[in-house]
Amino acid sequence: MNPTHSPDLVIGSDGLARPAWAATTDLLRAYYDTEWGMPVRTEQGLFERLSLESFQAGLSWALVLRKRGGFRAAFADFDPDAVAAFDDGDVEKLMANPEIIRNRRKIHSVVNNARATVALRGRGGLVDLIWSHQPEETPYPRTLAEIPSRSPESEALAKSLKAAGFTFVGPTMIFALMEAVGMVDTHLLESHRRGSSGVWA
Template sequence: MTDAEFTDLITGSDGLARPAWAATTDLLRDYYDTEWGMPVRTEQGLFERLSLETFQAGLSWELVLRKREGFRRAFADFDPEKVAAFGEDDVARLLANPEIIRNERKIRAVILNARATLALREQGGLADLIWSHQPAQTPCPRTLGEIASRSPESEALTKELKAVGFRFVGPTMLYALMEAIGMVDTHLLGSHRRGSSGVWRQVGKTAARTQ
């Protein structure tokens, strides 16, 4: 494989190759280098990621990252038990909070999703449900154009989450979540982060689960 095939990678001043989206700002670069694609398996961690993906819908991920600490303050550090107890006064408080993205439908969805997260504890929990949809293999993309925006697994996960009361979830959003938490590895071949999660091992031209 030649360097010419890695057309969507940018080599930074540190000599490390990243996709173009992760090389535009320090914030995105740091997120890509330290967090994106790494496994998240705790209930609170997954509830936060799912909530942030909800707020990102139709907007840029960089905007969400810039407001992330504000979201954490506003939503009790994404503790599902605390968010599930939010009422109308909290909705009004959040709609007046300039530190977050003030979208009433998304705010109400996050509160409903917190309640659904608590209800799921009787069925194994949010982490078990989400990770049960991990595919047997992951893509091995050379270019950004080779990365799908959804998958059969993200479609199945959407149906299951909706069936247990989650709102504002869809197969494209959930595929982005799967990428972000390492359920699939869509780091481009040639990126310095490819294979860094420990979830996947390279087998020829494909990658299979290690667990």
């Protein structure tokens, strides 16, 4: 592969091509190589990703990843039933927890979204709601500039989630979620991860 064909790719010491954002630290590299873009089809898994995406808003994904263990410990491993039972006292404990991102609105949103996730079970559940918005086609970007930040499907999914009581679910954040859980494949065409999810040929 000629790296000059893809200006946004970095060839690692292992000879593999990754976008620059995934080549800066071992943590981001491992996340990109093993997790980002792979299908997530469990309620707990999607609730965790939805929660982490909401905490990332306005911040770096690297920061969220560094605190992921803290988030999991603080939010009962993102068990929706457990988080749905959090009360004001739990919120105050979270606000005093240095292992997470301490943003009151985002913490309240995660608790609210846990309750919305539990309530949604009677109407098909979070997994079905999210994956029912998978598009018929996926982007085929050669450069980062060719990757959209939102789509008609992310706009529709954001609207559906809001109607179900979820918060912090704007169409741009939801598109990032769709990328992260394999609903769309926005790996650059010459990345070694392109097509790895098995969802898209």
